[in-house]
Amino acid sequence: MTTTVDLRYRLGVAARALAAIGGGYLLAAVASTLLAVLLTTLLPLSRADAVALSTMLAFVIYPCAVLWVFATASAGRAWAGILGASALLGGVLWLTGSLS
16 A cells, blocks of 8 residues: 555655756747747847847746646646747747748
8 A cells, every 4th residue: 555655755746857857948948939930020239149148048937847847736737837828929930930
């Protein structure tokens, strides 16, 4: 009985760790790319300044995503939230690329 509970707990932690590491990186990368595109489009920033600013903001997004993953009620919700947010931002990025 305890080995089943221990295994389930360890697999849940492993799934959250994968969501935090891989999914957090995916979310930060997509958000950084979208921010760079939006900053060059909406503000009078050069590409280098927009990329530098969006990269610095990605260093804030990534740990927030990691904290959120471990604060959710389940690993499934963590994966759904990370992948959903990444897909939403990726869709907006795709739309901005197809509109220009």
